[in-house]
Amino acid sequence: MILIDREKLDQIMTPERAVQAVKEAFLLYSSGKITQPLRQTMTVKGNWWGVMPSLSDNAFVVKVVNVIEANRERGLPPVQAGVLVFSPDTGEPLAYVDGTALTAVRTAAASVLSTELCYGRKVGTLGIIGAGLEAEYHAKIALGYLSVSRLLITARKRHFELAKRVGGEAVELERLLKESDVVFSLTSSKTPVVIGKLLKEDFHVSSIGAYTPDARELDDDVIRRVRTYVVDSLEAVSKESGDFIQPKERGLLEGKRVVEIGRLLAEGGRVERPSLFKTVGIAAQDNVTAYYAYKYYL
Template identity: 35%
Template sequence: MLILSKDDIKKVFTMKEAVAAVKEAFSIYSQGKSVVPLRVNIDVKKHEGQSLFMPGYVEDLDSIGIKIVSVFPKNIEKGKPSVPAQMLLLDGTTGEVCCIMDGTYLTQLRTGAASGAASDVLAIENAKVAALFGAGGQAICQLEAILAVRKIEKVKVYSRNARKLAEFVEKANLELKNYGALIVSAESPEEAVKDADIITVVTTAKKPVFPGNLVKKGAHINGVGSYTRDMQELDEYIVKEADKVFVDSKESVLAEAGDFIKPMEKGIIDASKIDGELGEAIFGKMKGRENDEEITLFKTVGIAVQDVVTAYKIYKKALEEGVGRVVEV
């Protein structure tokens, strides 16, 4: 069995490879070629924690996986991560666990790659300006994914936390300097959105973080952070007025994403507002962007097939390059 740390994954797998893996995952999912049961959530009341188990199976890759993500806020007091995560990958021909890898970084990588995949499929080809809302743990991978699929010249980052924003901008300019983009702080949501060709939102907000009526024609938006019914990053105006709306999983978004549930409860939109799943555009069942004036919107809540396909590709690369630690069990 192979053990892979975050550093091991970084050694063998690039963001561009992650974007390709997630495109494949979305295509597999939308063609009905995967098994993705509902995730199991175990409440650990004694320690004020939760453990979530997210399984998936991809027959074409002979691969099974389960990601275990726990949320234990009191871990901070013990000097441990409050959201530990691991990914277990199984050989689909034998059912044996063949790899355990860092699930926290895998999640950041595949979630960022989802926005990269959507931007590659839906954003205008000559996109030059990007906006990023959020400066938390997901932000750096979200930003790199955009830079990996378009030749962005300037990125405007906005966060309500001025200290985190300044630290993130400094870090991003250093870590992503090879992409050649200028990454700057935005003073306001309005400043961030102005002239942006690609807008990525990855926050924990329960109220919209930017005015949708300022989004310019031809822009593409990635809604990433909202994954519960009470979370809402995108205002109802932009959800209603977007020309094309794609999601990772229609079933999951309609069940979990406040960005869509809240305007639906108010009667502003209905389920037909969603044009389709991104995978359908990837494998050619549906058209994506059809002209440079359309405003396109992609909403993701995350699906287990992303983890399985990305983890499988990482595992294969690690084996080829002799990276990781082999243990006998």
């Protein structure tokens, strides 16, 4: 069994490979060619933990992931995870992958893929809300895959440091929302940080936070304005995300195109904007991305 740590994963999973991996994962998921039960969740010492198994033709993968907000004060990423890759044929463990880095890679690649599908690969101004590990990987993969003219970053703290490191500009939230063509919202906030009335007339938003029914990253005005609401999994967001559950209960999704990204990939065609991609993360992404890491390691 091989060990793939963050340093090795960064070498293996180039932006092109990362986006290709999640593209394959979403296609497999929406076509029913990957098996993934809904994640099992537990509360451990007040923190959210999840167990995510999945099976493809190439790999049986299990990820254990948690979100521990107190880690921010410890100087650690709030999301911690480990991923085991097994052969579905022999049952042998093939690899252990740093799941914290893998989660950041596959989540960032999904946001970038949604941007390519809904907006295109040429972006004027990209705004990132957040300054943690996810923000770092979103900046890295976006700048490596898309053509971005300007990068704006905002957060409660540490965005000046991240902006300097990745070549962006640290700004206040209101300015980011007003000036960005594409927004990546990467927060742990339970109340909206993306305010619809502040966004441009034409926009694309990728939101990875609000992964519980009571949490929101997007206000109702964002939902009202979007024409195409793209999700990673209808089943998952219908059970887990307040940004989907609450607007649906209020009738705000009526008349909009709501579509899984895998279905969008399979069908092709033009996406009407403004657009939104809501992702809570699915095991298929971990499965294919971890297998790519194993395959390209050899």
